[in-house]
Amino acid sequence: MTTDPLRLVIFDCDGTLVDSQHAIAHCMDHAFAQHGLDCPGLENTRTIIGLSLPEAITKLASPARVDEDIIAAVTAAYKTAFFTLRQTPDFHEPLFPGVHEVLMEIDGRKWLSGVATGKARRGLDAVLARNELEGRFVTLQTCDNHPSKPNPAMLMAALEETGVDAPNAVIVGDTSYDIEMGRAAGMIAIGVDWGYHDVDTLHKSGAHAVISHFDELTTALDTIWEIDRDAA
Structure with missing residues (x-):
């Protein structure tokens, strides 16, 4: 009798679990304007969601000449703006459909689940608390302790923390940064088509599969991992 290996499903946050694009774009525009820089707007900001804040702001500021002090100041202004926005009564950062259901299915498979995000831990904790997801993940990796995606450091830390072998783990995300990070680890x-990078970009980045709803995730993984559920 063989024992199924321990498996781990790691989710990106922004664009995968929660739809945060409008809040992020609002705060990014506010932070840029506060320091006399051209506001990047929603479409440009969508392209950098998932990166750590300093790297995201550096990309959005290009080709303007900005030094490290300006990047640090805009980063701080963004954090303050987002913290303030999060306190407003009408703040809205909704979960995408199917999040709770897919986590229950993962639990039923006795797989582990985690998060790897470009958010700071404070921001991630706020998302989890607001959406009744506290305690649902066994590993939480954020930009506080790791370099920005697509560097695989967050995923390597999650593997070490859980004791799962890399081939038995998956990253689920909406951007090329997630896909490239997973492949590097x-x-x-697995890409999702409801987030901030298009399907063609996800495939070109090396996605093993792209799904259109969370209820497709475990079936896609069964196929990739060659799990015969009927025989299980």
């Missing part, structure tokens, strides 16, 4: 990389 030797993990399965």
Whole structure:
């Protein structure tokens, strides 16, 4: 009798679990304007969601000449703006459909689940608390302790923390940064088509599969991992 290996499903946050694009774009425009820089707007901001804040702001500021002090100041202004926005009564950062259901299915499979995000831990904790997801993940990796995606450091830390081998782990994300990070870590990389990078970009980045709803996730993984559920 063989024992199924321990498996781990790691989710990106922004654009995968929660639809945060409008809040992020609003705060980014506010932070840029506060320091006399051209506001990037929603479409440009969507392209950098998932990166750590300093790297995201550096990309959005180009080709303007900005030094490290300006990047740090805009980063701080963004954090303050987002914290303030989060306190407003009408703040809205909704979960995408199917999040709770897919987590229950993962639990039923006795797989582990985690998060790897470009958010700071404070921001991630706020998202989890607001959406009744506290305690649902066994590993939480954020930009506080790791370099920005697509560097695989967050995923490598999650693997070490859980004891799961890379081929038995998957990153689920909406951007090329997630896919490239997963491939660099030797993990399965699943793209989602409801986020901030288009499907063609996800495939070109090396996604093993792209799904259109969370209820497709475990079936896609069964196929990739060659799990016969009927025989299980």
